[in-house]
Amino acid sequence: MTCVDHNRPAPAFGTTAPQAPVPAGNPPGTPPAGPGRRVTVAVYASDPVLHVGIVHQLRQRPEIEFVDDAGAHRAQVSLVAVDSVDDETAALLYRLRHNPETRTGLVVGTFESGDALQRAIECGVTAVLRRTEADQDRLLRLVLAIANGEGVLPGDLLAKLLDHVGVLQRSSLDPRAVSLSTLTAREADMLRLVSEGLDTAEIARKTSYSERTVKNVLHEIITRLHLRNRTHAVGYALRNGLI
CATH class of the missing domain: 3.40.50.2300 (Response regulator)
Known part of the structure; x- marks a missing residue:
């Protein structure tokens, strides 16, 4: 950025x-x-x-x-x-x-x-x-x-x-290159919670982060991996075994 x-x-x-x-x-x-x-x-x-x-x-x-x-x-x-x-x-x-x-x-x-x-x-x-x-x-x-x-x-x-x-x-x-380091532990945890249907407020309560932090982390994943939205990010992570 x-x-x-x-x-x-x-x-x-x-x-x-x-x-x-x-x-x-x-x-x-x-x-x-x-x-x-x-x-x-x-x-x-x-x-x-x-x-x-x-x-x-x-x-x-x-x-x-x-x-x-x-x-x-x-x-x-x-x-x-x-x-x-x-x-x-x-x-x-x-x-x-x-x-x-x-x-x-x-x-x-x-x-x-x-x-x-x-x-x-x-x-x-x-x-x-x-x-x-x-x-x-x-x-x-x-x-x-x-x-x-x-x-x-x-x-x-x-x-x-x-x-x-x-x-x-x-x-x-290589924007589509995937490795185990593509997601941090925190990023993987938040995407996993998104995949379970939790919204921003629920993820914040689960992880003890602020809602702003949750939004920033998910936005950074989407931006870094050139994805469209949270749903796309979850699908990408699942397909590549990251969560």
Whole structure:
């Protein structure tokens, strides 16, 4: 899946409403950042509490200078903090990707699939940190790494990304090639439940996943294997002995 390109300015997260970008600002009189001094940072968050939390963690660090709204487009580092990568987040990341002045880091609650992780990378994200691990030291290391042109990705997410890309490559070379690794255990379980006549809500209750996750997983199977719908996916999996 590629990054969403809207033919209009992408929405940005802010502290009061998702439509208005509200980066954190330093107190008046703060000297501008310079080479070897402070890294200029703009923060975009999906809700005000999350925004305040990120700013609070880093505001007292001498290496960091938060920019105000007017200077957000010139920030060396843009930190985007969200629960997950949805279309609105992708639109913001896309806009930031096309700003040559900034590099983008993502503080995220969860990636519900390898496809979502790949989408974030394609949208220009160079570093990722989980929200549960976003303490002051890790946030600082993330910002400094981004400013130095480095990429940061937790080991398990890197493995997930490589596995996802490998599946896509195999599918691209031979869309109908089948192997035991074509479906993950979770995907096979959900397709098996579909074959038993369960709907999205029932599958969510059975598997303890959210309905959104169930929909995303089934959609990824259908997309990856170039199928038409859930029924087609179940028939395909049954014919090839995958469930």
